[in-house]
Amino acid sequence: MTNISDTATSDVEVSSSTVVAAGRRLRLARLRDFALVPAVLGVAFVGYLVNPVFLHKGNLILILQTMSEVGIVVLAESLILIAGRMDLSLESTFGLAPGVAAWLVLPNAPALGSHLPSWTGVPITLAVGALVGAINGLLIVRSRLNGFIVTLGMLIVLRGLLTGISKGQTFFNLPHSMLWVGQARWLTVPVSVWLCLALFGAAMFVLGYTRAGRALYAIGGNRNAARAAGINVDRVLWLTLIVASTLAALGGLMLTGRLASVAANQGNGYIFTVFAAAVIGGISLNGGKGTMFGAFTGVLLLYMIQDVLTLGGVNAEWIGALDGGIILLALVLSRITSGQAQD
Amino acid sequence: MSVASNAPAPVEETPAAEAHGITKRYGGTVALQDAGIVITPGTTHALVGRNGAGKSTLVSILTGLESADSGEVTFNGSPAPGLTDREGWRRRVACVYQKSTIIPNLTVAENLYLNRQPRGGGSAISWRRMRRQASDLLDTWHLTIDVDAYASDLNVEQRQLVEIARALSYETRFIILDEPTAQLDRAAINRLFERIRGLQRQGMTFLFISHHLEEIYEICQRVTVFRDARHILTDDVAAVPTRDLVAAMTGEAAPHTVPARRAGAAASEPVILEVEDLVAVLDAPRANFRLRRGEVVGLAGGNGSGKTQIAEAIVGLRKARSGTISVDGHRTKPGHVSSALRSGVAFVPQDRHTEGYVGGLSIAENVTMTVPKLIGTRGVLSTKRRDALARKLIADLSVKTPGPELPVSSLSGGNQQKVVMGRALASKPKVLVLISPTAGVDVRSKATLLGVVNEMRALGTAVLVVSDELDDLRVCDRVLAIFRGEIVREFEAGWADNELVLAMEGVGTTDDEH
Numbered sequence: 001m002t003n004i005s006d007t008a009t010s011d012v013e014v015s016s017s018t019v020v021a022a023g024r025r026l027r028l029a030r031l032r033d034f035a036l037v038p039a040v041l042g043v044a045f046v047g048y049l050v051n052p053v054f055l056h057k058g059n060l061i062l063i064l065q066t067m068s069e070v071g072i073v074v075l076a077e078s079l080i081l082i083a084g085r086m087d088l089s090l091e092s093t094f095g096l097a098p099g100v101a102a103w104l105v106l107p108n109a110p111a112l113g114s115h116l117p118s119w120t121g122v123p124i125t126l127a128v129g130a131l132v133g134a135i136n137g138l139l140i141v142r143s144r145l146n147g148f149i150v151t152l153g154m155l156i157v158l159r160g161l162l163t164g165i166s167k168g169q170t171f172f173n174l175p176h177s178m179l180w181v182g183q184a185r186w187l188t189v190p191v192s193v194w195l196c197l198a199l200f201g202a203a204m205f206v207l208g209y210t211r212a213g214r215a216l217y218a219i220g221g222n223r224n225a226a227r228a229a230g231i232n233v234d235r236v237l238w239l240t241l242i243v244a245s246t247l248a249a250l251g252g253l254m255l256t257g258r259l260a261s262v263a264a265n266q267g268n269g270y271i272f273t274v275f276a277a278a279v280i281g282g283i284s285l286n287g288g289k290g291t292m293f294g295a296f297t298g299v300l301l302l303y304m305i306q307d308v309l310t311l312g313g314v315n316a317e318w319i320g321a322l323d324g325g326i327i328l329l330a331l332v333l334s335r336i337t338s339g340q341a342q343d
Numbered sequence: 344m345s346v347a348s349n350a351p352a353p354v355e356e357t358p359a360a361e362a363h364g365i366t367k368r369y370g371g372t373v374a375l376q377d378a379g380i381v382i383t384p385g386t387t388h389a390l391v392g393r394n395g396a397g398k399s400t401l402v403s404i405l406t407g408l409e410s411a412d413s414g415e416v417t418f419n420g421s422p423a424p425g426l427t428d429r430e431g432w433r434r435r436v437a438c439v440y441q442k443s444t445i446i447p448n449l450t451v452a453e454n455l456y457l458n459r460q461p462r463g464g465g466s467a468i469s470w471r472r473m474r475r476q477a478s479d480l481l482d483t484w485h486l487t488i489d490v491d492a493y494a495s496d497l498n499v500e501q502r503q504l505v506e507i508a509r510a511l512s513y514e515t516r517f518i519i520l521d522e523p524t525a526q527l528d529r530a531a532i533n534r535l536f537e538r539i540r541g542l543q544r545q546g547m548t549f550l551f552i553s554h555h556l557e558e559i560y561e562i563c564q565r566v567t568v569f570r571d572a573r574h575i576l577t578d579d580v581a582a583v584p585t586r587d588l589v590a591a592m593t594g595e596a597a598p599h600t601v602p603a604r605r606a607g608a609a610a611s612e613p614v615i616l617e618v619e620d621l622v623a624v625l626d627a628p629r630a631n632f633r634l635r636r637g638e639v640v641g642l643a644g645g646n647g648s649g650k651t652q653i654a655e656a657i658v659g660l661r662k663a664r665s666g667t668i669s670v671d672g673h674r675t676k677p678g679h680v681s682s683a684l685r686s687g688v689a690f691v692p693q694d695r696h697t698e699g700y701v702g703g704l705s706i707a708e709n710v711t712m713t714v715p716k717l718i719g720t721r722g723v724l725s726t727k728r729r730d731a732l733a734r735k736l737i738a739d740l741s742v743k744t745p746g747p748e749l750p751v752s753s754l755s756g757g758n759q760q761k762v763v764m765g766r767a768l769a770s771k772p773k774v775l776v777l778i779s780p781t782a783g784v785d786v787r788s789k790a791t792l793l794g795v796v797n798e799m800r801a802l803g804t805a806v807l808v809v810s811d812e813l814d815d816l817r818v819c820d821r822v823l824a825i826f827r828g829e830i831v832r833e834f835e836a837g838w839a840d841n842e843l844v845l846a847m848e849g850v851g852t853t854d855d856e857h
Contacts, residue, residue: 209467211460214449218457221446228444229457230429288448 035282036297039333043304051311059307061189065258067303068196069094070270071296072251074277075203076244078295081278082207083240084220084287087136088151088271090248092158095266097128097249098256099162101178102171118175122253125178129249132158133242141238155271163264171262181250182257192254199247204292216240220287276327277302301330357420359384359517359548360405360436365414367400374400378574379414380550380567384516387539387549389559389580392569393592393757393785398552401569402521405550407432418517437510438519441783445502447495452477454494455509480512484542499646500531507538518542519550524558525783528646528811530848536562554785556585568592593787612636615805616657616688616774621666623652627828629666634774634805639796641816642809644825644847651693653825654778654809658690659683660698670774684713687773691763691780699763702752706744707733709751710765717769736765741791757788764792768799775799778809793818811847813840 047054073090080087101124104116116124136154140147184191207213215236218226227233256262275285281298283290305326306319314322360382367375375397382388392398403409405416407426416423424431445454452474453460461476463469477490486504494502503523510518520539524532539549539562551563559566560580568575568591575591576583583591616634623630627649634640644650655661657668662678669675676682692698700709711718711729718729733747740761744754751762760780767775777796781789796806796818808815816822822834824846832846 205467209470211458211462211466211468214453214460214468215458217449218446221448222444224442225444225446226457231458288446 033282033291033293034297036280036294036301039330040297040301040304043301043308047304047308047311050308054308054311059311061193063300063303063307064193064196065190067299068190068192069251069255069258070273070277070303071196071299072199072254073248073270073274074281074295074299075199075292076247076251077271077274078278078281078283078290078292079203079207079216079240080244081283081285082220082287082290083216083237084223085140085147085237085241086151086275086285087241087244088148089132089136089154089158090244090274091267091269091271092155092162093129093132093245093248093267094252094255094270095262095264095268096132096158096162096252097125098178098252099166099171099262099264099266100128101125101253102174102256102262103165105175105178106171106173119177121175121178122181125249125253126246129246130242131245132249133245134238136245137238137241140241141234159268162266166262166264168264170264172260174256174260174262178253179257179260182254182259190258192258195250195254200292200296207292212236217288220284220289222288273302273323273327276331280327280330280333298330301333302326305330356383358382358417359419360550361417362401362405362411363415363417365401365404365411365416367397367404367409367411373572375404375411376572377414378569378572380574380577382517382548382550383565384419384548385543385546386564387543387551387562389563389566390550390552390569391554391556391559391566391588391592392575393787396569396592397572398569399521402438402519402550402552405519406436406438433513434515436517436519437513437515438521439503439506439510439523441521441525443502443506445494445497445505447493449494450490451488451492451494451497451505452490454505455480455490455512480508484508484511484538499526500534503527503535504538511542516546517548517550519552521552522554522783523551524553524555529844530645532558554783554789556588556786559588560585570594589786592785610635612638615671616807617667617669618653618657619667619669621653621656621668622664623656623661624649624828625664627652627664630828630830632823632830634807636805637800637803638821639800639806639808639819641819641822642807642825643811643816643822643843645811647827648811648825648847649828650809650811650825651778652828654690654776654807655693657683657774657807658688658692658776660690660692684770687770688776689713689767689770689772689774690776691760691767691778693778693782695760695763700751700759700766703750705748706737706742706751706754706762706765707747709762710736710747710769713766714769732769733765736769739768740765740795755785757784760784760792761788764795768795772804774805774807776807776809777815779812779815780808780810781812781815789814813843816843 044055053059073094076090077087101121104124105118105121107115132154136151139145139150181191181195186194207216215226215231218229218231219233219236223233252267255266277299278290278295279285279298280301281290281296282294283298306323309319309322309326358381361380363379365375365378366373378397378401380388380390380401390398390401400409404411407423407429410426418435423435446457449457455477456473460468461472463472474490481488481490486508488497488501488504494505497505507518523535527535539551543549551559553559563580565577566580566583566588567577568588570592571594612635614633615636618630618632620629620631622628630653632640642650642654652661656663656677659675659678659680659682667674668677670683670686670688673686675686675688701712707730710733715724718724718732730747736742737744737747742754742758742761742765744758751759754762764780780792784792793815796808799806808819810816820836822838822843823830824832824834824843826847826849831849834843834846
């Protein structure tokens, strides 16, 4: 309680002590980003004890591939959360975007009388994503509606649209162009894994080293102060919503490619995992806090634990209950290792 | 830029800023009526007025956040830029607002250069260059703040310095300080004033807004008074005695209500509040004191002194490390507001915005929040009884409002604080704890709030006034000075101002570290 009177001491004294404090704090700030790394290593060790297969290359790639699709949605949600907003509809975009593309290009499911050329599948997927984001932006940013309810409504509407166009069925026989991103491999590693890693890398750069990225933190931290600093708050938020929805569509495309189909319930329930991964990774639901590296370790940790359970021979009927348990456990784990309150 | 002296500059000099014939309406209410101000370069100019006099509106217009309905604003003789030209405004005028515009999760350096971070090659931000620029800036103005610290780790004073540094980084020569001292303790205010004087010597011009008149005599050369949306007077500070200043602000002769204090409160009265060996925070020395029936005791100390922690322990907002608190002989449960409340302790918390009231709820709901039993039977509230009780408290405290159903957020600061006081009084407490009760409150509301203390005393309530404001402490029968968590001295009524201030600063105590 005496720190205030301490700062009142002579200037020379203060400046020398601040240099020391600066170094310490910088190191601390970096450490905070790596808070989950010990947990990741710990789970890897436990996984190895449970079943040595865990550390085999094939299994590690499998973990990365299954997490890459949701990982991109986590990335997207993190962008929005850092800016102090939230978007629940990402999980429906994840299913609807490739669904619409399949509906328009498949010959056996003629949507508009005649089907579109198969190369349009990927652009359509991304465009649907961008469009959903733009509509969310229109309602939340322009019309000032409550973001939680708007995106909750969108989640239900988009889910219903996918069921409507697919008549509850699964789209099969998709064109090769739509499968490529989920099936091709570079250097024996799936393209989706490379893409996921590259996007996280790009996001780390944008958030750490560009004015636009820093603007997200500023807006999430104190909206009015950000506006006072000359940041166009509305435009940044709107763009973030569009980018995030487009990323969710890309994530959906990657899953579609891996499974070579679009199920009517693709993405259903994913949003809980997405929020859990982001919060475990240190992204604050109140905005302005968290890093992309943290979010990445968050989603990685979740999928590693799931894989360990599968390798441990846990009965499939119990996986649902365990999934929820894992999220709670990981939350507790990250609270302990980072030592920070999650708010 | 001319070299400024502390004396008021000659009038023929081009004003650093001038507002002329400004009228501004919000719907039906007139916020400013043909008002104006002329600010001479190199001076510190005070703008005073009660809450609602039009000060904030003038600040908004002078900083280009809003346009006037009529009238003109000039800087150094040339007309102000258009509202959309934020850069243009920023070069002419900077403002340190009452509400912090610092972003807590960013570092000091980034807060200084937000949205104009220096870039290396391409569009990537160069953190190294930004840090260097930031520390150069802070060094230039002799501000010792760590550029890598997160803003959330700074105290109020440091945050304010960051805002001032940011204003300076735009090379602005004119800075508006909107109640900069509201949250600072005496030592920090002195440092701030020293800094203002230094900058003024270098040719900077300040517009200084404060509720504390003594500060205006301390730091300002010129003063302008607004009342009811109009300009009342502008003069040299030295030419306007306090009494006239207050009269200009309130429109009547000064309500010079230094409330009567009773020398030596009856020692025969029973002890109501007994604090024994209280350790409010880790490593704090034990605190012992008692309040008798009808006694008013001050707990005086600076911001870091620990006075607030002791008070919060008494009212149950904070769980003390050790020690006991007894009210009327009954020990209260540590850390439980409800237990303290049941024993008869009521309080006005330090920060009314976060702990004092629920802004969206009505005045009636707020003032009766602590006393559901008085206004309802078996858990069902009677709105009639609630409103009746609220009306009585509104009248007692002269809250300016058309009725008890108005949300508290729509009231001015002084009236909000009266509501918080009303909430404390509603339970007819045996012990009333007031933590910084007059912070950010205008002269008249202050008199009302302190007047309540005298009334409560007459009713036999023991009052603990926790503050570093000498005006607040004048109502007390005794004052306990706290320094670094320790009660270092006790003053009987009639103490000398400078002795109490010195005791609060820790001068003249056993181990003098200054």
